[in-house]
Amino acid sequence: MGERTALGVLFRVLEMSTSPFAVIVDIDGAGSHPAAWRHADAEPGELLSAAWVSANVSAAERAGVTAVTFSDHPLPPRDVDGPTARLDAVLQASFTAPLTSALGLIPVVHGLYTEPFHLATQTATVDTASLGRAGVLIEGDEDPRIAARHGREPLPARLVAEELTDVVEAIRRLWDTWEGDAVIRDVSTGRFFDPAKVHYADFEGHRFSVRGPAILPRSPQGQLPVFSAHSGIGADVVLVDAPLDASLGAVREARAAHPADTRVILELETALDRAGQTGAERVAALDEHAVWAGSGRARYVGNAEGLARILVSLTDVVDGVRIRPAVLGHDLDELARAVLPRLRDVGVFRSPLVGSTLRESLGLGATVNRFAEVSR
Amino acid sequence: MSIQLGVFFQGVNFSTVWSHPDSGSQTEFESFRRLIETAERGLFTAFFLGEGLRLREHLGALHALDVAGRPDAFTQLAALAAITRDIGLVATQNTTYNDPVDLAHRLQSLDLLSGGRAAWNVVTTDNAWTGENFRRGGYLDHSDRYSHAADVIAIARRVWDSRDPAGIAVDRQAPQWGAAPAPFQYDTGYYSVDASGSLPRSPQEHPVLFQAGDSGEGRDFAARHAEVIFSAHNTFEAARDFAHDIRARTVAAGRPADDLKIFPGQEFIIADTLAEVDDKVRWVRENQVTPATALAFVEQLWGTSLDGHDPDGDLPSFDPVQAETGETRGAGFRAAKALETATAWRALAETKKLSLRELVIEIGTRRGFAGTADSIADELIPFSEQHVVDGFNVSPWLVPTGLDDIVNKLVPAMQERGIYWTEYPGETLRENLGLRAPLTRRGGAGVQTPTAAAPEPADAHG
Numbered sequence A: 001m002g003e004r005t006a007l008g009v010l011f012r013v014l015e016m017s018t019s020p021f022a023v024i025v026d027i028d029g030a031g032s033h034p035a036a037w038r039h040a041d042a043e044p045g046e047l048l049s050a051a052w053v054s055a056n057v058s059a060a061e062r063a064g065v066t067a068v069t070f071s072d073h074p075l076p077p078r079d080v081d082g083p084t085a086r087l088d089a090v091l092q093a094s095f096t097a098p099l100t101s102a103l104g105l106i107p108v109v110h111g112l113y114t115e116p117f118h119l120a121t122q123t124a125t126v127d128t129a130s131l132g133r134a135g136v137l138i139e140g141d142e143d144p145r146i147a148a149r150h151g152r153e154p155l156p157a158r159l160v161a162e163e164l165t166d167v168v169e170a171i172r173r174l175w176d177t178w179e180g181d182a183v184i185r186d187v188s189t190g191r192f193f194d195p196a197k198v199h200y201a202d203f204e205g206h207r208f209s210v211r212g213p214a215i216l217p218r219s220p221q222g223q224l225p226v227f228s229a230h231s232g233i234g235a236d237v238v239l240v241d242a243p244l245d246a247s248l249g250a251v252r253e254a255r256a257a258h259p260a261d262t263r264v265i266l267e268l269e270t271a272l273d274r275a276g277q278t279g280a281e282r283v284a285a286l287d288e289h290a291v292w293a294g295s296g297r298a299r300y301v302g303n304a305e306g307l308a309r310i311l312v313s314l315t316d317v318v319d320g321v322r323i324r325p326a327v328l329g330h331d332l333d334e335l336a337r338a339v340l341p342r343l344r345d346v347g348v349f350r351s352p353l354v355g356s357t358l359r360e361s362l363g364l365g366a367t368v369n370r371f372a373e374v375s376r
Numbered sequence B: 001m002s003i004q005l006g007v008f009f010q011g012v013n014f015s016t017v018w019s020h021p022d023s024g025s026q027t028e029f030e031s032f033r034r035l036i037e038t039a040e041r042g043l044f045t046a047f048f049l050g051e052g053l054r055l056r057e058h059l060g061a062l063h064a065l066d067v068a069g070r071p072d073a074f075t076q077l078a079a080l081a082a083i084t085r086d087i088g089l090v091a092t093q094n095t096t097y098n099d100p101v102d103l104a105h106r107l108q109s110l111d112l113l114s115g116g117r118a119a120w121n122v123v124t125t126d127n128a129w130t131g132e133n134f135r136r137g138g139y140l141d142h143s144d145r146y147s148h149a150a151d152v153i154a155i156a157r158r159v160w161d162s163r164d165p166a167g168i169a170v171d172r173q174a175p176q177w178g179a180a181p182a183p184f185q186y187d188t189g190y191y192s193v194d195a196s197g198s199l200p201r202s203p204q205e206h207p208v209l210f211q212a213g214d215s216g217e218g219r220d221f222a223a224r225h226a227e228v229i230f231s232a233h234n235t236f237e238a239a240r241d242f243a244h245d246i247r248a249r250t251v252a253a254g255r256p257a258d259d260l261k262i263f264p265g266q267e268f269i270i271a272d273t274l275a276e277v278d279d280k281v282r283w284v285r286e287n288q289v290t291p292a293t294a295l296a297f298v299e300q301l302w303g304t305s306l307d308g309h310d311p312d313g314d315l316p317s318f319d320p321v322q323a324e325t326g327e328t329r330g331a332g333f334r335a336a337k338a339l340e341t342a343t344a345w346r347a348l349a350e351t352k353k354l355s356l357r358e359l360v361i362e363i364g365t366r367r368g369f370a371g372t373a374d375s376i377a378d379e380l381i382p383f384s385e386q387h388v389v390d391g392f393n394v395s396p397w398l399v400p401t402g403l404d405d406i407v408n409k410l411v412p413a414m415q416e417r418g419i420y421w422t423e424y425p426g427e428t429l430r431e432n433l434g435l436r437a438p439l440t441r442r443g444g445a446g447v448q449t450p451t452a453a454a455p456e457p458a459d460a461h462g
């Protein structure tokens, strides 16, 4: 990294004030390798416990990463070597809110067959409990088994993007239904809130409508950062899956397909050298039980210095990475110990500050309440 | 016998005084933290959240006079689980606008995250007005609300019973972590689900089931399915009659009489001396029933605006403009015969010489306990000796400091009289409530075991 000039570093630091580089870590069971549970620092049955959730999230906060995502899916994993169950992601995020103070908390929610009204309240509740550190990662899988789980009609694949667009818009409208200063406690009129500052959402989608208003007053962020791997549904942050050598093109494509202020984040699986074993040796040992199938996703297996070099070069290309550690505790430790300090040294990464919101940590600008505008 | 205490954070209604300088936020986490930490310090059994899935309206506009704003219950309780150790966490969730499998999975997640402290207060709110916020809209017939609720509970129990915990690997060399449970199908008559549970059971096996609903059908439903019933019958006579009725229904449903615990809602107004009690009660009531709230209460029955009417004067001289009250304002008022009720109110106001506002205070506020900590503790002794309740669900009239006097003064007074415990007896909510195993997880003779697969009693499906 000696190739970076002092001026280059300074330029980076200045640029960070508008678009900081985000390092997000995914929390999913024992890690992203299907056999990760065999090397985990917890008994198999403890992977679904409060202690495991808080240990990993606290480790992520200590490491100073920007945020964590909590993976989830309506269908429990089947026919896999590892855990065939997950704790609800929104509840994991909420549970860890009082245990953390700077880290962003981003649960995965499923948008197609769930109730947008509930999703809006649940995620705003995490935002309120975390004092503005919540985001939401919206997934949509049209699998008819998910429809059957919810007792609904399956959605044809061609309508997934349309439905998710409706869901995101409905949720955003609900989040705006209470203006920030709606609660007035005015003794002279006996009014707890000002009805002129609480609005109906009145969302009419293709397949559902929502009247509103929300049952929870505006959360600290109001508009939570919305993440999604689905293109063009109105997310603030788009997740891109591409092998490392094709990532440049994939990211460009994603940028071209979205408004200029959309953030693009690259998915990245990692297995790092650790405790005298190379990343490759660690993966090989786990692969004996279940193979870590390549999914067309960027993957880095090697030493911390190499990962740091890749991340530094990525800072010119993307707005951040979502790291899926092969084995949660172990790879997260290495990230904290040997990767993030290198990024900080060259000025391309800053840890979130206590008291800042996730929007601020991501460099997303302030939002304007869509209803307040029309009412003025 | 120890009387237990729960705290009900209702989040609506005029019983919460918001004008006092000590009144804090209804939604900020610090308010919840303050309240639940006080409750746990006072060895409370449970912390309850109510549910209302549509913001209340009055005469066609948002009802702005009462506290408003509530977090999602399971989500909020998960955050509270992280900062507490013993207290139970009870979420009110209706069976109409929550998807059963999703609800059961989220609740089981809360149960695991809290180490076996989660519970579900089953309510059956089904109006189409609330349905306007949801994909299905107002799809359910009101008369089917309890049969549908029984189906939803049956589905939840299938979810909770899906995973055989013995199937989870005990060491890292096992052939696999554990196979996914087999799916099941269930048709509610309104929709059918095909799903599987995935999580193992918590230390209390199933989340505890509470029920709140007071019709005969609601009581029978509780007697068949619930483990705790939350009622409004809190005076001694009303509580005694209610307990007789509920225990008879529970036995008729094939369960031991003490299988269903009884927790009426309760309010305490505690003064330092007996001389101060009346003043304090008056102060609380006048802050609960503000002039605007008194008018709104009467408008609800009259069906028209009383703008300009003097709340300290008489009831309106003209008759209500509607035949029946609407259903959206909430319990107590639903489908009341307006003229009949108005006539009764006028008679009461006449007899007791009450202004409009005084009348609303008389009929619209809770019959709770008022006194010093010692006098109230004395009054509670017969509730304990005659076992007419298992506990009370306290609604503090001030958030978040409304439990302070109860925990600092009333709890010690009850402990001195031997009617309140001095430590939590168990590790889970189920243990603290003194409950048996969940209904679908009881082996052995003597107790009927209505398993998830067993048919409902014939009348349940109407």
Ligand SMILES: Cc1cc2nc3c(=O)[nH]c(=O)nc-3n(C[C@H](O)[C@H](O)[C@H](O)COP(=O)(O)O)c2cc1C
Residues within 6 Å of the ligand: B049, B050, B051, B052, B092, B094, B122, B123, B124, B125, B212, B213, B214, B215, B216, B217, B218, B219, B230, B231, B232, B265, B331
């Ligand atoms: C003490 C008590 C508390 C209740 N709390 C709630 C609540 O928080 N949310 C809700 O939707 N319904 C609530 N209800 C309403 C009932 O759940 C039920 O749906 C309603 O009373 C209709 O049933 P019923 O006809 O059997 O009374 C409550 C009822 C009682 C008695």
